[in-house]
Amino acid sequence: MSVDKQHLLQFLLRQGDNTLVLGHRVSEWCGHSPILEEDIALANTALDLIGQTQMWLGYAAEVQGEGKSADDLAFLRDAWDFRNVLLTELPNGDFGRTLLRQFLFDAFQSVLMGRLMQSSDETVAAIAAKASKEVAYHVERSADTVVGLGDGTEESHRRMQEALEYLWPYVGEMFASDETDAAMAAAGIAPDPASLREEYDALISKVLTDATLDIPAATYAHKGGRTGYMHTEHLGHLLTSMQWLQRAYPGCEW
Template identity: 70%
Template sequence: MSALFEFLLRMGDNTLVLGHRVSEWCGHAPVLEEDIALANTALDLIGQTQMWLGLAGEVEGQGRSADDLAMLRDVWDFRNLLLVEQPNGDFGQTIMRQYLFDQFHLLHLQGLKDSSDERIAGIAAKAVKEVAYHVERSADMVIGLGDGTEESHARMQAALELLSPYVGEMFNSDEIDRAMAEAGIAPDPTSLRDAYDLAVAKVLGKATLKRPEGDFAHQGGKTGFRHSEHLGPMLAQMQWLQRAYPGAEW
């Protein structure tokens, strides 16, 4: 498996899994405006998945499409960050998960716009416009709920404490990341940490939320050796139609 193919799977799996998670709110969000906003976010992420996994299929050269990679792999073949597969929980947990990923996603895409691979730079240039809006919106929601009522503040603080341990994994650098950085294809994730921490600290300060000390890196998301109990059931739900009717076309 080439490093480039592995990298593209990571990009596509992150947006696929988070897009599916966010889509679970459709018809269930607290108010209609949020229902529509979350659905639109999910659609943006799935659209980005189509581009990343489509390119991954081309790079692999085995005739697999974006749909094949999304629907016909099993749980151990996914390369997403553990953060994005965490359950929605209450609305505050969903918003906090979204913001913590959005901030990283934006910084990563901004770096990818200068990729030495023109295909990747082109996808990043399209996606970064959507993600700039995602992070603006999720940050505003974190601030509004964190600095809101006593109840909303408590829920956002609880969400932050629950999800902070998953932040470190985004900045773990392995041999795939180093190969991409050396080729000028993608920034090394470690180089994004300072800008991320600065941006998050600013938002949490406005939200009157306290970031827990010492968030750490969960192992598994980049290697495929997973300790998560969440992705398997989610994939079963996401892939059931394709598995029930293999090769079906509409």
């Protein structure tokens, strides 16, 4: 079944913007991590996410058909044109919050990539197959860290529980569905995000239980990022930093 170009474009922007924005956030730890090993690990995670962005936004630019590149989409769009979930743009907070946010996102990606590898769109399937190798590592690493900190000292446990309380209201947006998702599912390109929730909950529940963390009972979910309807104030500040060089020196090349 064919799919409207605009729906496919929106889907690809959502994928690419998630990894772009989170990749930039994680890169902010470079030179500031608690120990050298974590500094290197987070820098590599950020590089993986940016590499995935290159694939998603590169395909998005191709589908858009306006002669733009992945760099154009990354550096020359304004905040209201971004389609990332709000979770990815939240400030890093302390090291524990950063790794818990990473785990909550990695778990979603691990479930999603498994489905996207079966996509009817050959390019989407190929991107997912390549990204899945990195995602598998990311979710294993972030899960181990969450368990280590959650089931660690009294101080680390307290901080991780507070981080979970803070981040939990942003989890639900990853499973929100709209007409773009319906079009992707009907064409066999991508699953309806809502259909991934059960598998996701099973994955994170095991890890959070091992981490001795209590999953909040609240079901409210902040939304607006993946549709571009509303972002937090944090995205604008992030883009100011990320896009400054290209905006100040248009067309600049290394």
